[in-house]
Amino acid sequence: MRLNSYTHLVGGAAALSALAAASPLHHDRALDTTTIQWAPCDIPNATLPLECGNLTVPLDYTDTKSNATLRLDLLRAPASKKCDKKRSILLNFGGPGADGVADFALFAERMQAATGGSHDLISFAPRGTGLTLPFSCYPNDISRQVGAQPLAGNASDVALGQIWAKSTLFASNCFAAQNKTGQLIGTAFVVRDMMRIVDALREDGMLRYWGVSYGTVLGATAVAMFPDKMDRVVLDGVVNPFEYYTNTESELFTDLDATFRGFIEGCVAAREACPLAGNLTADELHAAVYKFLDNLKYNPIPLPSPALLGGGSLIDISIVKTMLLPAFNFPTNWASTAATLHALMTGNITAIAAVMSSSGSAGSASASNQIPSSAEALQGIKCSDVRQHTSNLTAMLPVFAARHNMSRMFGDTADEMVARCAQWRMPAKERYMGDFNVTSRNPVLVIGNTHDPTTPLASARNVSETFAGSVLLQHDSYGHDSLMMGSLCTARAIRSYFLNGTMPAKGTVCPVKAKLFTGESGWDTVLKELKQD
DSSP, X not given: OOOOOHHHHHOHHHHHHHHHHTOOXXXXXXXXXXXXXXXXXXXXXXXXXXXXXXXXXXXXTTOTTOOOEEEEEXXXXXXXXXXXXXXXXXXXXXXXXXXXXXXXXXXXXXXXXXXXXXXXXXEEOOTTBTTBSOOOOSSSHHHHHHHTOXXXXXXXXXXXXXXXXXXXXXXXXXXXXXXTTGGGOSHHHHHHHHHHHHHHHTSSSOEEEEEEEHHHHHHHHHHHHOXXXXXXEEEEEEOOHXXXXXXXXXXXXXTHHHHHHHHHHHHHHTGGGOGGGTTOXXXXXXXXXXXXXXXXXXXXXXEEOTTBGGGXXXXXXXXXXXXXXXXXXXXXXXXXXXXXXXXXXXXXXXXHHHHHHHHTOSOBTTOOSOOOTTTTHHHHHHHHHOSOOOSOHHHHHHHHHHHHHHOTTTTTTTHHHHHHHXXXXXXXXXXXXXXXXXXXXXXXXXXXXXXXXXXXXXXXXXXXXXXXXXXXXXXXXXXXXXXXXXXXXXXXHHHHHHHHOOOOOTTOEEEOOOOTTSOOOSHHHHHHHHHHO
């Protein structure tokens, strides 16, 4: 199944006009070939020595008369092996909204081993993240907590209307706070920033890239905008870019219920490490959890505490769903997730209070007035990329229905994102408006997990079938992208691809050895075996 084009979606002259208006800008305008100056820097929890650098790029690529610039902050893990030809790989860890610092510190060792140690690995804080045009819509954290209370679309028969109305307020607040620079943080501009980094490295002018999650949207857009500048591109944990740009994302829930089922079965198989299982079978536990979640809709759990805003909080269906959904991305933490669910289901108020306090879900009365540097970066980037907007809830009902139908319990969890982006008032100065039916100079390696609750294998397959010559590698694991659970087979395939362009055979499925509910990722073993190759 090839990804639909924007022309097919909107049809006729309007689409052709939009495509013409969004035709790629000339990358050579005022080409900045400044060499990046690197210096050692200390990053908490880094597993490898890292260096910091920066690069100045145009602030607005659409304004050819402006001299306004923007500084990009970069991190580099130097290659562990000496090579005749210096080569670098750019990384993006997703979000959108991640500045890459924490993820780079955590995953650099795994990625260096998987790429053979012969490349410098470079991460950078994209626009809207970190200190690079930080995007924040609230004056303080207390306002943010009030405005960001989660609400699932099926929490009640009026919930969807409330979500839509609250999203109208959110879009207005973001416009008021960010209207001067909010149109300058979209994905197309970040692609152009990446190509400036490539030029400044003064290597061969070709992009080598490894992107995970939203980073696959960024990578797919780079391939589509600059197909002749692609050397090696890995898309890992793949988002359907067409659905991303059209704000119609429902495919992302394809594997969610199967992942949840795997969580339940893993718990029962390791019941000594998972008290949630009790003496139940997998079918019985599965039914019990769904029964609890259904009941929670009508009977939220009161959590009294004078230290919290309003003197306490209600643990309702929306909060629990919002807590559980991202937890399924990290199999090494599933024992902790199950313990939290067990506390909720057994009414252990002490344990629930500890969980809520550590997650910040309840909101502290002493919230700081310090605004996180990029608190709403996810919405700022994604919503500015969306190609069409509407103030009409009825027009979006088919999108909400498609999402709800994809997952029995969790399909309504992120309805707020769709509603916010539909009503967004700051479209990016440049949005990629073409399709993804392109042939790049070198083929793309696409990696999809068998059971990924956020970026399903179906999306990886669709993207692979769209980019000519690309190959889909199936990482036979739970979790979000191949970095979560180690596979020697996957790591070797990535290394062969980056070192010599060798693609895995079509239909390759790479196993992982780590068991669920052990807390083990398998990467320690993979790293040792890679060193022996």
